[in-house]
Amino acid sequence: MLAREHIDNLSALLGAGGLLTDRADMAGYEKGARYDSGRAAFVARPASVEAVSDVVGYCARHAIPLVPQSGNTGLVAGSTPDDSGTEGVLSLERLRSTFDLDVDNRSLRVDAGFRLSEINARLEPHGLFFPIDLGADPMAGGMVATNTGGARFLRFGDVRRNTLGLKVVLGDETGTIVDLGAGLRKDNTGVDWKQHFIGTSGAFGVVTECTFNLERLPQQTATAYLVPRAPEHVTALLNAMEEQLGTYLSAFEGMSGAAITRTLAHVEALRNPFPGGAVPDYVILAEVSRSWPRRESEQPLEAVLEEVLSEVWSHSDEPLADAFMGPPQEMWALRHALSEGVKSAGYVVGLDLSFARGGVMPFRARMSEMLAKEFPDVEVCDFGHVGDGGVHFNLVVQREADGSVDTARIDALRERVISMSVEQHGASFSAEHGLGRRNQHFYDRYTPHKLKSMAAQLKQAIAPGPLGSTRLG
Amino acid sequence: MLAREHIDNLSALLGAGGLLTDRADMAGYEKGARYDSGRAAFVARPASVEAVSDVVGYCARHAIPLVPQSGNTGLVAGSTPDDSGTEGVLSLERLRSTFDLDVDNRSLRVDAGFRLSEINARLEPHGLFFPIDLGADPMAGGMVATNTGGARFLRFGDVRRNTLGLKVVLGDETGTIVDLGAGLRKDNTGVDWKQHFIGTSGAFGVVTECTFNLERLPQQTATAYLVPRAPEHVTALLNAMEEQLGTYLSAFEGMSGAAITRTLAHVEALRNPFPGGAVPDYVILAEVSRSWPRRESEQPLEAVLEEVLSEVWSHSDEPLADAFMGPPQEMWALRHALSEGVKSAGYVVGLDLSFARGGVMPFRARMSEMLAKEFPDVEVCDFGHVGDGGVHFNLVVQREADGSVDTARIDALRERVISMSVEQHGASFSAEHGLGRRNQHFYDRYTPHKLKSMAAQLKQAIAPGPLGSTRLG
Structure with missing residues (x-):
């Protein structure tokens, strides 16, 4: 419990409505978007940069830990307090003038x-x-x-x-x-x-x-689902598409057949877009876009994409087995529903990994082998941004009849996959979700000692206060 | 003069050919690409990262100042020693394995x-x-x-x-x-x-x-010279081109009529591309490029650019007075010759400034007024990357009959323009040339005290040795 004096002082700094200490008022700031929840000592809601400065300075002087939070949509427990009840939340939601x-x-x-x-x-x-x-x-x-x-x-x-x-x-x-x-x-x-x-x-x-x-803003968009001859041909397919489209390609998203199947089963509004309903093992959502309305002399973008696909089709590597063009909105609807769809299948161990672009598919193949042996009940429902080497490597574990999961086994699974990905495949254990309490132990393990010591010195030099959910030093 | 002991030790660390101390051998490393020259205590030429580490560590332990140098093509005296004769040069030219x-x-x-x-x-x-x-x-x-x-x-x-x-x-x-x-x-x-x-x-x-x-690599390129109705319409022209081309526009380079005129007079191989030889006040070199060979169904890129230009021509802001398309190589040849051409006109005070994109032309107009009053003999021969807010603001000062220049007046000129640009127009005094001895005093003046103190602490924490030509703290 934070001393009453501090609460009073912070309250005075922040003015009316600026400080929350009531448990019910704080509940929304204590829980993250998906996994994390903790207990806040207070929630400070400054409405100006000067008020932020007042709160941050006060807390640094009195060694009060402070966790900044804005939209609180992160997935690594980076913006919520731990369960000690000693950390304050610094909400930025009232910074809305400029x-x-x-x-x-x-x-x-x-x-x-x-x-x-x-x-x-x-x-x-x-x-x-x-x-x-x-x-x-x-x-x-x-x-x-x-x-x-x-x-x-x-x-x-x-x-x-x-x-x-x-x-x-x-x-x-x-x-x-x-x-x-x-x-x-x-x-x-x-x-x-x-x-x-x-x-x-x-x-x-x-x-x-x-x-x-x-x-x-894009004014013209054309999309297609591409089916690689096999997942290991995805990189050749990416190269072939880039050869024909260069930086004009605006998305190259991978979707596993498992993730698609789970999603089509769960989200009723989605239509199965594949002939005969047969979901391929792996599908790419490719998008080309232009930021101007089509000029009369220009081919429609759909025709451009169709022509490119026929060129890629006849590529010497033969990376493409099949391709379906369709309306962008519908094609993206499936992609955007994957996260929800996969969650419907069981307890999701979600890993946000990245590799050199050519490394995603070899990793994926290697993991399938390992999982089949060591975790045979786990279903891989991955998808993600394979065009830049990213993959949301989602592992679905079935819950017990009472809805519970074996947390020790889940920890072992996460540990096994992350250690193999980082140590043997040169992966980043956080491609685009950043750092928080949830992956702190991987930071601690995989950051070279020298870089941690540099981060500690840098923090001591410019920001010695107990700020943020992550310990970089 | 560096103690004989250090020379011997460095020589032993670097092996045969690794350390130069002979004045003639060092001459090429002491002089920069354009302005700067100094005097080196030695030139170390390590051939591996381990040897770089040995030299850097030795010099840090013995407080021997060391200036890293690779291609030595910079324009701010960032890679050459000062004239004290106490600084060593660390040449990276032998790091050529990977x-x-x-x-x-x-x-x-x-x-x-x-x-x-x-x-x-x-x-x-x-x-x-x-x-x-x-x-x-x-x-x-x-x-x-x-x-x-x-x-x-x-x-x-x-x-x-x-x-x-x-x-x-x-x-x-x-x-x-x-x-x-x-x-x-x-x-x-x-x-x-x-x-x-x-x-x-x-x-x-x-x-x-x-x-x-x-x-x-670009496989198709089309270029045009665009003449804005007046220089103040350049930003409207940029916006109109981006509206039609988005990120497909690959260059939007500004060239002052003065720089063009000086260059056409100096470089004989260049043809005057303007009708009747009349050089406009200001010209934009615009380029569109694609990284694939033209598909049969595609309009040639020249036709695309021509169509875009006719659309921009009829833009409500009427930013375009004239436009000439031509072969990319020839059009770029003029752009690339500007630096040489301007140098032929006299002593060049070259300033590498950047602004918010809309700020380049207002600054330019303001400077013309100021210069006409305070430095009426100075000719503005600017050119540069106006599409991203950059401008090489080159001021040509005539030399005396004996080739000399009034250095005090040149310092006053540089001082006046940089202080107006930074203090009144929010400019960066080094857009893309970086930092070196030549602009150290502007760094000292315009970097907030707090940031200098942070840089000093950071340097102390991770790199306390006397490395580099620039003092950041």
Whole structure:
């Protein structure tokens, strides 16, 4: 329990409605999007960067642990308190004043508390969008803290690539406010400090304002499901598509037959798009898009994609067994439903891995062998961004009749797969979900000692306060 | 003069040919590409990362200042010694073993001593290239240390965006070797340490090996010179072109009429491409490119560009006064000759500035006014990457009859323009040339005290040795 004095002081700093301490009021901030839940000492809801600074500085001076939280949609317990009841939550949801669009610079300066969907709804009339395409609907601050990727990474990159500037409150005893980057696309005048706050889950400071690069909205889109001759031909298929389309390819998403089958069975609104209903072993959702309305002299994008597919079809490697074109909305609906569909199949051990692009399918094959031997009841329902080496390697475990699962066995399964992927296949154990309590032990194990010691020194130097859910040192 | 003992020890560490101390042998390493020259205590030429580590560690232990140098093509005196004669040069030119191409991952792991031209020549048979397009021909290590941009930044970004991994020797007493990133496109497992060594001129460590993203080579290219109705319409023209072409636009380069005129007069091989030879006030070189051979069903890219230009022509803002299409090679030849052409006109004060994209032309107009009043003899011969807010703001000052220039007046001119650009127009004083002795005083002046103090602490923590030409703290 936090001393009454601190509660009173924080409350005075934050003003009316700024501090929550009632258990019922705090419940929504204590539970994460999927797995995690804890117990907060308080929830601070500053409405300005100055108030963020006040709270962060106060907590640093009094060694009160503080976990920044914005949209709270993360999957690694990075934005919720642990169950000690000693950590405060710093919610950014009231930081919602700044929304400065610079059309000429194709950039947006936006407070941390705006959601991705809001940002894109407000940009739509200008024909622009923030090109991070996610199933979840995070807020700006959290997208930066986790460096999210998503389904159009292949064309537009991650949050890091699309961040032109940040305003940050450092985790020090004065809650120092620093402006890092003013929205310039080119600026090589020393350490690019904003990089420190991207993907580090708030360990060094609290992102209160972001300047993002914007892209023009797609106006033409064509999609196809591609069936590789076998999963090991996926990389050849990707290469063949890129040979014909280059950077014009905007998505190349992998979907396992198992994930598709589970999803079609669970989500009634979806139509089985495969001839005779026979779901292939592995399917690619490929997308091509253009950001202008079709000119009369231009072939429709569907015709372009059809022609490309016929060229890929006759490729010397013969990577393509079958292909179906269809309306983008319907094709993406299946892709976006996979996460929900897989969850319907049992308890999901979700792993967010990435590899060199050619490494995804060999890993997948190797895992199938291992699992068949060591965990024969586990079903692999993977999908993900194979065009950039990412895979959401979801392992479905059947629950007991009473709904329970054998947690020790699940830990052993997660441990086995992550250790093989990192140690033998050069994987990242967190491709795009960032760091939180849920994968802290993998960080501890796989980060070289020297880099942990550097992170500890850096933290001590710029943000010694107990900020964030992750221990980097 | 460095103590004989150190010379002997370094020589022993480096083996035969590894250490140069003869004045004649060192001359080439003491002089930069354009402005700078100094005096080296020695030139160390390690041929392996281990030897780099030995030299860096030895020099850190004995407080011997060391300036890393690779291609030595920079323009800010970042890779040459000062004139004290106490700094050693650490040349990376013998680091030339690793050249590992991963076609499936579209990535290249390459030692720091390979030149850009060599890298791209060896990649060409694979249809790939490292998409940094420069007038100079730097080595890999220096491109990272300065985070160069170039003429295709608009499509492909800078070196930072295209760096997937680095091997670095830290500037500490043991010359610690760290591997940062293994070529994964997505990896969010803590501090992205490689960012520290990009654009920081070797202050924290020596980049010995780089893993770069590759792109597919353009197979179709179409170019046009666009004449805006007036320079202030350039941004509207950029927006109109992007509306029609989106990210398919691969270059949007500005060229002042003065720079063009000087260049056409100087470079005989160039043909004046403008009707009647009348050079417009300002010209844009726009390029569209595709990375596949033209399919039969596709319009030639020239026809696409022509159609887009006619649409832009009828744009409601009427930003376009005239347009000329022509062969890409010839059109780029003029653009690439500008730097040489401007130099022929007199003494060049070259400033590498960047702005929010809409800010370039207002700055330019404001400077013309100021210069007409305060420096009426100065000719503005600017050109550059206006599509991403960059401008090489070159000011030509006439030399005296004996070839000399009034250096005090030149310093005053540089000071006036940079202070106005940074303080009143939010510019970066180094868009893509990085940091070196030549712009150190602007770094000292314009970097907030807090960020300098953070840089000093970071340096003390991870690289306390006297490494690099730049003082960040």
